[in-house]
Each structure stands twice: as structure tokens, then as C-alpha cells.
Amino acid sequence: MARALIMVPATARRGEIVEIKATVAHPMESGFRHTQLGTLIPRDIVTQFVCTYNGVEVFSAEFFPAISANPFISFSTVATESGTLVFNWIGDNGFSVTESAAISVS
Amino acid sequence: MSAFGHQRLAVLSLCLAVWLLARQAPATELPAPERRSGYDFMSRETRAMQDDDTANPGMLWVKDGEALWNTKAGEASLACSDCHGDARVSMKGVAARYPAIDAALARPVTLEQRINICRTGQQKAPAFALEGANLLALSAYLGRQSRGLPIEVVIDEHGKPFFEAGREIFYRRQGQLNLSCAECHEDHWDKRLAGNPVTQANPTGYPLYRLEWQGLGSLERRLRNCLAGTRTQVYDFGSPEFVDLELFLMWRARGMKIETPAVRP
Numbered sequence: 275m276a277r278a279l280i281m282v283p284a285t286a287r288r289g290e291i292v293e294i295k296a297t298v299a300h301p302m303e304s305g306f307r308h309t310q311l312g313t314l315i316p317r318d319i320v321t322q323f324v325c326t327y328n329g330v331e332v333f334s335a336e337f338f339p340a341i342s343a344n345p346f347i348s349f350s351t352v353a354t355e356s357g358t359l360v361f362n363w364i365g366d367n368g369f370s371v372t373e374s375a376a377i378s379v380s
Numbered sequence: 381m382s383a384f385g386h387q388r389l390a391v392l393s394l395c396l397a398v399w400l401l402a403r404q405a406p407a408t409e410l411p412a413p414e415r416r417s418g419y420d421f422m423s424r425e426t427r428a429m430q431d432d433d434t435a436n437p438g439m440l441w442v443k444d445g446e447a448l449w450n451t452k453a454g455e456a457s458l459a460c461s462d463c464h465g466d467a468r469v470s471m472k473g474v475a476a477r478y479p480a481i482d483a484a485l486a487r488p489v490t491l492e493q494r495i496n497i498c499r500t501g502q503q504k505a506p507a508f509a510l511e512g513a514n515l516l517a518l519s520a521y522l523g524r525q526s527r528g529l530p531i532e533v534v535i536d537e538h539g540k541p542f543f544e545a546g547r548e549i550f551y552r553r554q555g556q557l558n559l560s561c562a563e564c565h566e567d568h569w570d571k572r573l574a575g576n577p578v579t580q581a582n583p584t585g586y587p588l589y590r591l592e593w594q595g596l597g598s599l600e601r602r603l604r605n606c607l608a609g610t611r612t613q614v615y616d617f618g619s620p621e622f623v624d625l626e627l628f629l630m631w632r633a634r635g636m637k638i639e640t641p642a643v644r645p
Binding site for chain 1: 434439594
């Protein structure tokens with residue numbers, strides 16, 4: 275099943291600033307809610323997001339309980355060389371999703 | 381009875397008549413140019429979220445649906461694509477025609493029910509749970525193939541009684557608050573309820589991603605919200621009352637463009 279949506283421009287000019295968008299499917303259960311019977315629903319959130327560009331970290335973020343379900347992140351980077359962007363989300367209960375996208379720089 | 385009593389009775393009757401008239405003013409159907417999608421009532425930011433496929437979280441389900449479309453299932457070991465081919469071609473405009481009459485059942489079925497009929501009948505697989513992630517994903521994927529196409533449900537002589545039943549539910553007062561759908565969605569769609577726009581209840585984008593739900597949901601889930609809000613006994617998912625009402629609602633929104641998967645606040 276699809277766990278993430280990634281948007282990276284397929285091509286870019288060298289030195290161009292490119293916008294990158296990434297959504298991951300996750301309930302982001304805050305850990306503050308209770309069931310109707312009063313038991314606490316344990317926290318289950320994404321805690322960290324890292325994007326690497328040909329192995330070099332270009333963006334990272336820490337996530338907290340107030341962030342909505344299916345968190346969406348948009349950021350920009352400079353297109354330096356052709357290669358691969360790897361996106362990794364890590365979270366509670368061993369959650370880990372990795373996606374990648376190729377970019378061709380001319 | 382004294383003159384004073386008569387006078388008081390007359391005033392009371394007049395008040396009652398005015399009140400009854402005001403309460404029972406027949407809701408009139410909106411002409412096509414005045415029909416508006418829930419999209420028109422949304423903030424700029426929420427519209428941008430719906431319009432951009434890479435920011436629209438409903439696309440997570442669409443992507444899941446595409447995977448399911450191509451996955452073999454059941455004793456027959458058939459994928460949807462084995463019979464229907466490429467959904468981008470074969471399913472174009474299909475969601476815009478549902479609910480539609482199923483010949484075997486001799487009654488209208490929703491797109492979700494249609495998927496399950498195919499699943500149990502052709503694939504020989506257990507039906508998907510109504511409102512479950514798989515069924516939502518497939519119906520979102522099918523709905524996506526009709527995006528931008530006008531809603532055109534067919535009301536023929538077979539569908540007419542169900543359509544009329546749906547219309548009856550829409551205009552019937554129900555629940556502890558004694559409200560009909562029409563009282564809000566036809567008479568007061570331009571007003572606000574607790575700060576939120578009331579809207580015209582045109583189901584253009586289902587299944588849709590509702591920010592309040594933090595997830596995707598069907599029209600029936602939304603209808604259950606409305607029913608619970610008016611303190612009415614809610615119908616079960618897939619109940620005939622819901623299908624009739626959906627048939628009427630889709631007819632009422634005929635000609636409007638499908639937005640699936642829409643985003644709503």
C-alpha cells in the first residue's frame with residue numbers, strides 16, 4: 275500500500291531552487307486522547323523526517339504530537355547534480371518509511 | 381366566551397398561522413446556475429490543498445486504490461484490471477453515474493456496493509468492510525477517474541420509486557431537533573452554523589478527505605454526521621435509506637463537476 279506521496283521535479287537546471295513536497299500516511303495519534311471508556315490511547319506519531327540528496331542531508335524535521343494526521347512537508351533545495359533524493363520518516367512503534375525520487379540536473 | 385377571549389384567540393390563531401407558514405414554507409430546488417459545491421465555501425488554503433495532487437492527502441487513498449485495482453484477489457484470482465483493463469479509460473465517468481440500478485437486486489446501489497458485488501460475484505472474494513480503508517481506497521481511485529466530469533445519474537422508471545423515497549427523506553423533518561435536510565441546505569445554505577458555512581449539500585467530491593476526520597470518508601459517513609447533529613437515529617452504512625438519499629442528492633447536484641478526492645474542512 276502506498277505510504278507516501280512525493281513530488282520532486284524530474285528535471286532542473288544546475289543551481290536552480292527546486293520545491294519538494296512529501297506526505298506520509300500516518301494517524302499521528304497524539305497520546306492525549308481517551309477512548310469512550312476512558313482508557314488513554316497510546317501515543318503513535320512520526321518523530322523524525324530526513325531527506326538526503328545523493329547521501330547528503332538537505333532537510334530534516336522533528337515531529338510532535340500537535341501535528342495533524344498524514345503530515346505534509348514542503349521545502350526547497352538547490353539542484354546541484356543529477357541523482358536521488360531519499361526520504362525517510364521514523365516514528366513510534368518502529369515506524370519507518372523510505373521513499374526515493376530521481377532528479378536529472380542539466 | 382367574552383369579547384376579550386375571542387380577541388385573544390384570534391391573535392393566538394394568527395400567531396400560530398404565521399408560525400406554521402414560516403415553518404412549512406416549501407423549500408424550492410435551486411436552479412442550476414445557483415448550485416454551488418462545498419469547494420466554493422472553503423478558505424483559499426483548503427482549496428489549494430484540494431487542487432494540488434501532491435498536497436491533497438486524499439491522493440494517498442487513490443494511490444492505494446490503484447494498487448488494489450491491479451491486485452489479484454479471491455478464489456477466481458482476478459484483479460479488477462483483468463476484466464476492466466486500465467481504469468483511467470474504462471472507469472472514466474463511472475462514479476458520476478452512481479448510485480445506479482443493479483439489475484439483479486432491482487434497486488440502486490452505491491459505487492461502494494457495486495465494488496463489493498463485483499468482489500463477491502466475480503473475484504469470489506470476501507466483501508470489503510463498508511467504510512474500511514480498502515473500499516475507500518478503491519472508490520477514491522474510481523472517483524478520481526471522473527474528476528472534472530459532470531454528475532449524471534439516470535432516474536428511469538426502475539429508479540423512480542427509490543428516487544422519490546430519497547426525496548422524501550430529504551424533505552422530511554426528523555430527529556429531536558425536528559429538522560429536515562432541506563431546512564438547512566436549501567433554505568439557509570448561505571448562512572453559518574457555529575461559524576461554519578452551512579453549504580448546499582451537493583455531494584461532488586466523495587469519498588473526500590475531511591480535515592476534521594483526519595482521514596477519508598464516504599458520503600454516508602458525512603450523512604451520519606448530519607443525522608447525529610440533528611439528533612436523529614443514524615442509518616447503518618449501506619442501508620437502503622442512505623442509497624435512496626444519495627440517489628436524490630446526486631440527482632440534485634446533476635451537471636456539477638466531480639472533485640474526488642475533495643478536501644473539506
